[in-house]
Amino acid sequence: MMTFISDIEKEIGDEFLEKGYVIKDVIDRSYLDKIRSEIFFITNNKKSINDKEVSEYLNFVHKTISSDNLNNFRIDIFNNLNDRPWLRSNYYNSAKSFLDLIVGNELCMQRRVNLSIQMPNDKSSLLALHSDVWSGDSPFEVVAWIPLVDCYDTKSMYIMNSNYSKEFYSSFSDYSNMSTDEIFEKIKDNVTWIKIKYGQVLIFDQSIPHGNVVNNTKETRWSMNCRFKSVFSPYGDKKLGDFFDPISLKAATKMGMGYVEPKIEK
Ligand SMILES: [Fe+2]
Numbered sequence: 001m002m003t004f005i006s007d008i009e010k011e012i013g014d015e016f017l018e019k020g021y022v023i024k025d026v027i028d029r030s031y032l033d034k035i036r037s038e039i040f041f042i043t044n045n046k047k048s049i050n051d052k053e054v055s056e057y058l059n060f061v062h063k064t065i066s067s068d069n070l071n072n073f074r075i076d077i078f079n080n081l082n083d084r085p086w087l088r089s090n091y092y093n094s095a096k097s098f099l100d101l102i103v104g105n106e107l108c109m110q111r112r113v114n115l116s117i118q119m120p121n122d123k124s125s126l127l128a129l130h131s132d133v134w135s136g137d138s139p140f141e142v143v144a145w146i147p148l149v150d151c152y153d154t155k156s157m158y159i160m161n162s163n164y165s166k167e168f169y170s171s172f173s174d175y176s177n178m179s180t181d182e183i184f185e186k187i188k189d190n191v192t193w194i195k196i197k198y199g200q201v202l203i204f205d206q207s208i209p210h211g212n213v214v215n216n217t218k219e220t221r222w223s224m225n226c227r228f229k230s231v232f233s234p235y236g237d238k239k240l241g242d243f244f245d246p247i248s249l250k251a252a253t254k255m256g257m258g259y260v261e262p263k264i265e266k
Pocket of ligand 1: 130131
């Protein structure tokens with residue numbers, strides 16, 4: 001297939017297709033710093049002194065919040081954050097350079113940005129092995145997953161190795177009588193645990209099986225995730241205007257949408 005894409009676009013595109021994900025340093029961390037500081041403000045009712053204070057608070061929030069209160073705590077922050085008119089643009093701008101290269105420049109974005117908080121040893125917020133496409137997402141969607149703290153080992157998430165995922169898909173019926181936990185036991189040597197620092201973004205192919213397990217580290221994971229797709233690629237259950245909003249329509253698209261057929265009197 002002949003293409004005329006730039007070297008940088010080819011490089012990141014090939015990496016994404018080969019691994020099923022890319023991890024990149026955000027170009028401008030101030031977008032993320034604002035989100036983190038806002039979380040500190042929402043939860044502590046005061047401004048943070050510095051970045052270190054925010055990191056310490058987030059990583060060790062399990063010392064101040066019990067796991068029984070975790071979900072209400074998370075939902076309260078999620079609602080507060082999503083009420084901020086700048087949240088989605090900050091989130092998008094953190095990953096924009098890479099989304100433009102991987103997904104396109106006329107994008108739609110999920111209307112609410114999700115927030116995950118996974119405390120050490122907490123079993124209430126686990127996502128067993130799954131592909132989002134199996135539950136109705138379009139295979140044309142990507143997820144931009146952004147950690148608010150450094151994530152590693154079980155504090156992070158895992159993604160099945162891309163080549164193994166193709167084998168897994170082709171022998172899917174072999175797993176039909178197994179629970180997701182049993183499947184995970186079988187495939188666990190063929191996943192990559194995502195090692196990612198605050199200030200980086202993970203963009204991944206959500207059709208590749210992924211998930212998490214109980215966080216066995218001493219720190220709490222905070223991460224956000226949001227779906228992006230090309231406005232013009234096929235939709236799954238999540239529709240434009242309902243789950244997704246267009247965020248970067250070009251003039252020619254608006255021109256086409258505004259075109260009205262000439263009126264012919266009969
Ligand atoms: Fe998922």
